[in-house]
Amino acid sequence: MSETKPDATVDVRGLFCPIPIVKLSEAIKNYPTGTVLEVIATDPGTLTDIPAWAKTSGNQVLKTEREGTVMKFHVKKVK
């Protein structure tokens, strides 16, 4: 998969379940279909929570990256 540049960033560093998912779902509402959001998180639960959220809400995780304690995701709005 080629690298897609994110259109916006959702920074949820320092926040824990369920806030990262809540913030992400609220943020993505403001963008049109096809938008790629970068999510930056420190809650290790997001490693499974963001893919689970995407699966259920019908969106797509393009990329997951982990640098030490920081997780970065690229999430594409599909619906």
Place this chain on the structure above:
Amino acid sequence: MSEEKKVLIVCSKGTLDMAYPPFMIATTAAAMGWDAHLYFTFWGMDIITKKKSDKLKLAPVGNPSLPMPNILGMLPGMTAMATKMIKGKMKKSNMPSIPEMIKTAKELGVKFHACTPTMQLTGLTKEDLIPEVDDLIGAATFVDLSKEATVTLFI
């Protein structure tokens, strides 16, 4: 929203620790596009009672998870102390307060149902409840709601 999924949670406890799980699950489910309902009953009604909503406590008696001998929990002031301790820890880890959880849940479209038999029992009226409450329902409406629920939990 993909396909219509519904989570229905019975909130039966009014202690601080038992108030969190329903809100965590309901807000997350709503964020995932689910239809989420909270049904408050018995002591769970404290969560949505104006005078108590922001003053829920952690009970040290009968709670072996606290770092002190259980019998000390009976002493005066211990409930306030345990509550203060857990609230401090929650603040440190950026955990939202119950009033904040209520606000977030409401913004995400979580439905709040109050149990009429409990209101009758405890003498509460609609005016005693926080404005976020959507309706006052009885067991029949609850059963009807649960009929279509994908997940039903009792907390």
